[in-house]
Amino acid sequence: MIEFRDVTKRFADGTVAVDHLNLVADAGKITVFVGPSGCGKTTSLRMVNRMIDPTSGTIIVNDTDVMKTNPAKLRRGIGYVIQQAGLFPHRTVLDNIATVPLLLGWPKAKARARAAELMELVGLSAEMARRYPAQLSGGQQQRVGVARALAADPPVLLMDEPFSAVDPVVRANLQDELLRLQSELGKTILFVTHDIDEAIKLGDKVAVLRTGGILAQYDEPGTLLAHPADEFVEGFVGRDRGYRGLGFLSADGLPIGELATVPLGTPSATAREIIGDGWAIVVDTDQRPQGWVRVGQLADGPVTADSLTAGGSLYDTEAGSLRGALDAALSSPSGLGVAVDADGAVIGSVSAEDVLAVLDDARQAEIGVS
């Protein structure tokens, strides 16, 4: 757990970077600090490991006041992932990762063995161990940065815009990897970003800060999207928040309708009977959807993969968010979203009307409660 108690940071030139911040980052969760430049998010992060000392107030990390701890010792117990990775160009990947264990006095062989373990954990192949950072791609460098921060297994991890310098596709991969790692490791993570989408994707809780270091709102991402505290947060959260907010609403209670399925290779006469006058989804032998078919499209002979209409997104019932269900329905040529199970097999259909009905029920329930 990391606790900010009435923390203020005023720099020598008089600028107030952080203004009376009170906040508890829960143990084992990802807490994201997000806001425009000058909102004090990086300053707040750097006060946790005493890269910057607060002007007033107290920061508690796992029951200890950081100001009463030796800075170098404190930092060896807190993982830190910096913008642009900040790797040591003169050390190999393996030795970069082994940095903190070696500082802690581990024998070299043990530190390197641990570093090799971490390379595997963050998805770096063993052959990269002897390479230098300049020989890696931006995404690989960030993985090394994360591995280095985790090397001594610190309970707390500070991440300062770690994925801001890589392209969007790689960034999305790194975010997914971080969530996977976190589900295994359960670290207390403070994550700084200026990207609200990243904050909402990664954060168990998100702190929105405004210029001048004032905490505007501290909530779970779904709440942030549904109930922004004021105009600043609403503006910062951005467009389509109603739609994006669906991603945090459970699809429990969403009915899964029937869906006509036609296996590949079905003779056209049989297919015609199944389809009737509407659409049907064509599936392979594992029941995975291949595309849509309509009566008018049917040629003579068996149904083949190249005569189909491409489908939309699939609604994964395991993930079970309303956003996935609505998107599947809206992007489908037939107007019916295809619902699949964890293995990707078709189990039925969802409709936009049903999603809106579930939303309406949730709204009624909320009014009833409050």
Next chain:
Amino acid sequence: MSWLQRNLDFVLGLMREHLALALIPVLLGLVISIPLGWVASRNRYSRAALITITGVLYTIPSLALIVILPVLLGTQILDPINVVVALTIYTVALLVRSVADALAAVPKASVAAATAMGYRPLRRFLAVELPLSVPVVVAGLRVAAVSNTSLVTVGALVGVGGLGQLFTEGFQRDIPPEIITGIVLVMVLALLIDGLLLLVGRVLTPWDRVGTGAGRTS
């Protein structure tokens, strides 16, 4: 060639002296320049002050310096220490700037990361900042070493000049082969020292020559 064969022992003795007079100042200069360069890399005021002072030192004519130093140091005019001190001053004048530039060019993110990992300042300097400065410092060191190797000969005018004595003596006694031997050997020494430093620099910085293209596909 016959002159060289007859005087081989004499020439080898001068060569040893020449090497010592050229390289001891390079080592001393490096040791002095690292802390000075560090100070100069801290902020622009200390940098301006140190670069100006060392720049002025470099403009002092070498012969004048070698003649004045005995007065300042209280040494004998024939003492080799005068030449060593003079060349150390020139080495420092050249190297402070190299060290300052090299330290200033160390990636800020790497230094910040080192601090955040829990390095204390001195260990961080030795483990991160100094190794990353090696390529630029070695480049400066090569210039200083080659320049020293040729400057040593000036010392011959006060009787301690290594191979430079082949010039003075060759002129006085009118022996052209002696002068030519001196010139060739000074050049060969300078090239050898330069090549050796280049090699040492490469061995110390395997990371500096890795291709930046490899493995960048994903």
